[in-house]
Amino acid sequence: MNLPLVSACFLAFALTLYVILDGFDLGVGILLLFQSETAFREHMVDSITPTWDGNETWIIMAGVTLLGAFPLAYSILLPAFYLPIILMLLALGFRGVSFEFRVQSKQHRHRWDVAFAVGSLVAAFMQGLVLGGLMQGVKVQNQHFAGSVLDVVHSLPIISGIALPFGYAVLGGGWLKLKSNLLLQTFANRSIRVSAPFFAILFGIACIYAVKIQPSIHSKWASHGITLACLVSLFVIASGILTTISEKARPALPFLLGLSLFVLGISGIALIAFPDIVPFSVTLWEAASSSTSQTLVLVGAAFVTPVVLAYSALAYWIFRGKTPEQGWEA
Amino acid sequence: MKLNPSLLARIQFAFTVSFHIIFPTMSIGLASFLAVIEALWLKTKKPVYLEIYKFWLSIFAMGFGIGVVTGIVLSFEFGLGFARFAQMAGPAIGPLIALEVLTAFFLEAGFLGIMLFGLHRVGPKLHFFATCMVAIGTLLSASWILSANSWMQTPAGVAIHDGHLTVLSWRHVLVNPSWLYRLPHMLTAAYLTASFMVAGVGAWYLLKGKHQHFARRTLTLGTAFGTVLIAGQVFIGDILYGTMLKYQPSKMQAAEGFWETQSQSPAPYYWFIVPDQDNQRNRFQLGIPYLGSIWLTHSLEGRVQGLRNTPRDLQPRMGLVFYAFRIMYGLAMVMFAVGVASLWLRFRGKLFSSRWFLWILVFMTPSGIIATLAGWYVAETGRQPWVIYGILRTVDAVSPVPAQALLSTLIAFVCVYAVFITAFLVFSFRIIRRGPDEVPPYAEASGSVKNAFRPYVLDSPERLVNSNITLRS
Numbered sequence: 102m103n104l105p106l107v108s109a110c111f112l113a114f115a116l117t118l119y120v121i122l123d124g125f126d127l128g129v130g131i132l133l134l135f136q137s138e139t140a141f142r143e144h145m146v147d148s149i150t151p152t153w154d155g156n157e158t159w160i161i162m163a164g165v166t167l168l169g170a171f172p173l174a175y176s177i178l179l180p181a182f183y184l185p186i187i188l189m190l191l192a193l194g195f196r197g198v199s200f201e202f203r204v205q206s207k208q209h210r211h212r213w214d215v216a217f218a219v220g221s222l223v224a225a226f227m228q229g230l231v232l233g234g235l236m237q238g239v240k241v242q243n244q245h246f247a248g249s250v251l252d253v254v255h256s257l258p259i260i261s262g263i264a265l266p267f268g269y270a271v272l273g274g275g276w277l278k279l280k281s282n283l284l285l286q287t288f289a290n291r292s293i294r295v296s297a298p299f300f301a302i303l304f305g306i307a308c309i310y311a312v313k314i315q316p317s318i319h320s321k322w323a324s325h326g327i328t329l330a331c332l333v334s335l336f337v338i339a340s341g342i343l344t345t346i347s348e349k350a351r352p353a354l355p356f357l358l359g360l361s362l363f364v365l366g367i368s369g370i371a372l373i374a375f376p377d378i379v380p381f382s383v384t385l386w387e388a389a390s391s392s393t394s395q396t397l398v399l400v401g402a403a404f405v406t407p408v409v410l411a412y413s414a415l416a417y418w419i420f421r422g423k424t425p426e427q428g429w430e431a
Numbered sequence: 432m433k434l435n436p437s438l439l440a441r442i443q444f445a446f447t448v449s450f451h452i453i454f455p456t457m458s459i460g461l462a463s464f465l466a467v468i469e470a471l472w473l474k475t476k477k478p479v480y481l482e483i484y485k486f487w488l489s490i491f492a493m494g495f496g497i498g499v500v501t502g503i504v505l506s507f508e509f510g511l512g513f514a515r516f517a518q519m520a521g522p523a524i525g526p527l528i529a530l531e532v533l534t535a536f537f538l539e540a541g542f543l544g545i546m547l548f549g550l551h552r553v554g555p556k557l558h559f560f561a562t563c564m565v566a567i568g569t570l571l572s573a574s575w576i577l578s579a580n581s582w583m584q585t586p587a588g589v590a591i592h593d594g595h596l597t598v599l600s601w602r603h604v605l606v607n608p609s610w611l612y613r614l615p616h617m618l619t620a621a622y623l624t625a626s627f628m629v630a631g632v633g634a635w636y637l638l639k640g641k642h643q644h645f646a647r648r649t650l651t652l653g654t655a656f657g658t659v660l661i662a663g664q665v666f667i668g669d670i671l672y673g674t675m676l677k678y679q680p681s682k683m684q685a686a687e688g689f690w691e692t693q694s695q696s697p698a699p700y701y702w703f704i705v706p707d708q709d710n711q712r713n714r715f716q717l718g719i720p721y722l723g724s725i726w727l728t729h730s731l732e733g734r735v736q737g738l739r740n741t742p743r744d745l746q747p748r749m750g751l752v753f754y755a756f757r758i759m760y761g762l763a764m765v766m767f768a769v770g771v772a773s774l775w776l777r778f779r780g781k782l783f784s785s786r787w788f789l790w791i792l793v794f795m796t797p798s799g800i801i802a803t804l805a806g807w808y809v810a811e812t813g814r815q816p817w818v819i820y821g822i823l824r825t826v827d828a829v830s831p832v833p834a835q836a837l838l839s840t841l842i843a844f845v846c847v848y849a850v851f852i853t854a855f856l857v858f859s860f861r862i863i864r865r866g867p868d869e870v871p872p873y874a875e876a877s878g879s880v881k882n883a884f885r886p887y888v889l890d891s892p893e894r895l896v897n898s899n900i901t902l903r904s
Contacts, residue, residue: 151544169525176518179510429548
């Protein structure tokens with residue numbers, strides 16, 4: 102069996118779940134910036150409080166799968182994205198502790214809400230920066246990262262960094278439409294209608310720019326043109342519907358369309374990057390650890406992931422339906 | 432000024448990991464404590480146990496949150512600061528940490544929401560189950576991470592060919608020589624930490640004459656657990672000492688403060704030294720005669736091996752290891768004395784009225800955390816100059832990241848973590864000052880806890896708000 106390929110699939114699975122699940126948490130956080138009513142902010146945070154921790158855990162899953170199954174890629178990519186990753190971790194830290202601290206702080210709750218929102222925004226921007234940096238390609242010499250830590254301060258990563266928060270805002274808006282009470286529905290709809298076109302256009306610019314500056318992506322378009330074109334057209338259709346979403350749309354529709362945007366985007370990126378794990382310099386097989394290490398990760402994943410998914414679903418089911426206005430404890 | 436990237440990477444890792452370990456130590460201990468309390472509540476239906484649960488849950492939730500967000504940092508920091516280490520050790524410790532995430536982190540995260548917010552939705556039985564799952568998650572997490580760290584201390588089960596490491600036997604990696612003793616040592620440390628925290632807060636209320644019922648119950652539980660645990664810890668520590676002496680003699684040589692290949696006989700037990708690493712001697716030393724021979728060799732005249740047995744370039748810094756060990760060991764002895772005193776006072780019926788003892792308990796509130804941190808300093812500084820003992824040196828493991836980047840992120844970490852710890856302490860003190868919330872009596876009066884919550888689940892939120900049974904104070 103081709104173990105590195107299976108490990109890479111599990112890695113992609115964990116990363117996709119992270120992007121989708123923490124995506125709407127971060128999106129809700131970003132949207133806090135545009136909500137001036139304290140009671141509404143309260144309601145928005147309540148809608149993600151019981152399940153955020155599990156959502157965020159998927160990024161650790163992805164990180165340590167990379168460490169265990171592709172140690173060479175881990176040791177190249179982390180120094181390469183040293184600055185955006187550390188800033189992302191600090192921002193996620195602010196976001197995470199704000200869940201607890203804002204409950205404790207009665208007078209200064211709005212300050213923790215700012216920390217929450219800015220933390221979410223910065224984390225999303227840094228993730229976009231890393232994505233752009235990957236599309237730009239990573240310099241490797243002699244199995245070491247050979248570029249500069251400032252390589253991410255270029256047009257492509259910055260455009261992609263600005264695009265991603267809009268994408269997360271689409272997901273966050275969709276989540277709020279699903280979970281929030283009537284009064285917040287207008288806010289949720291407006292967030293989706295505004296964020297979706299910005300995300301689609303900025304992401305589109307980033308893609309075109311990437312084709313221009315990275316010959317490997319250009320050649321991928323030559324060889325997989327039709328598949329990629331299909332993904333792009335579906336992406337355009339989904340974002341078009343989101344841009345014109347009406348108040349009467351089914352509550353789940355925008356959220357599902359938002360998810361499809363991300364699944365399409367991730368599929369396209371995976372298709373372009375394959376078979377490299379460090380884009381355009383190291384392949385999956387070159388970076389893979391020995392088969393004993395791959396086997397342990399995969400056996401663990403095969404047995405435990407279904408259980409994890411089951412009780413995560415249980416947690417979502419327990420907190421199903423509209424978020425109560427008084428919070429979950431009431 | 433010339434900045435040294437390797438030193439900066441080490442300081443950054445040491446700072447972030449030291450900060451992090453404070454919170455899991457509390458969460459491991461408090462999660463099990465909360466499970467015990469909820470079990471007692473379900474069994475006896477006494478409202479005081481619900482009060483205790485609610486009170487400590489608030490502090491647990493904050494600590495757990497900080498533990499989560501500072502822990503994520505570590506799972507990336509192996510590569511951020513120590514890329515060569517990650518590349519080499521990844522095949523061995525990566526799968527262990529992946530299993531930790533799968534079996535422990537998800538379990539904790541999945542049930543934490545139910546534990547914090549789900550009592551009214553799922554009823555007390557499933558809620559108790561959730562508390563137990565969180566507690567088990569913290570235990571599993573500790574076992575995996577201790578396994579990975581113990582492998583770095585006493586590596587086994589691997590082969591190395593031109594810089595690439597291959598795992599030959601997972602059993603040997605997982606059950607490496609030091610794991611079996613280091614795991615119970617850490618778990619007991621975490622439980623001791625929680626016991627002294629719980630007892631300390633109870634003692635504070637007794638001194639202030641507030642919340643008597645709550646205070647007596649928590650003080651009783653805290654000192655009882657603390658006494659049993661510290662007795663066990665002394666025993667486990669002694670076995671671990673022997674194991675490390677066998678597998679990492681340089682660490683224990685540094686911990687005792689002797690330089691000579693063979694100390695004088697009988698050997699004293701040093702409490703204060705001024706080591707001079709360059710000249711391989713102590714400038715000053717102060718100890719208790721005979722005690723070194725008795726404690727370390729279990730004989731009256733035994734000699735103790737000094738650090739000169741280890742080649743100079745493979746020695747850890749004696750000062751760090753020695754004082755970290757003294758702090759841990761010293762605190763353990765004070766804890767032992769407190770445990771014995773609590774037994775005596777309980778026997779005399781004066782446990783709740785001896786003000787001097789209550790004050791000692793108040794000062795001992797953070798003792799478990801300090802001792803645990805000191806213990807980790809012994810483990811980690813004593814392993815130097817190796818990052819994987821005998822296989823890879825720390826200086827060779829550092830990432831190709833410029834010193835300026837390392838310095839600026841170190842400053843950022845210090846500033847952000849300072850905000851976290853300040854907020855945690857301010858809010859914890861506020862919770863303690865406010866005291867536990869009174870639980871309305873009808874939870875008991877209705878006869879069944881189930882009936883106390885179930886009928887109000889979804890249909891009438893106002894009644895619940897009035898009834899004031901919110902979980903977190």
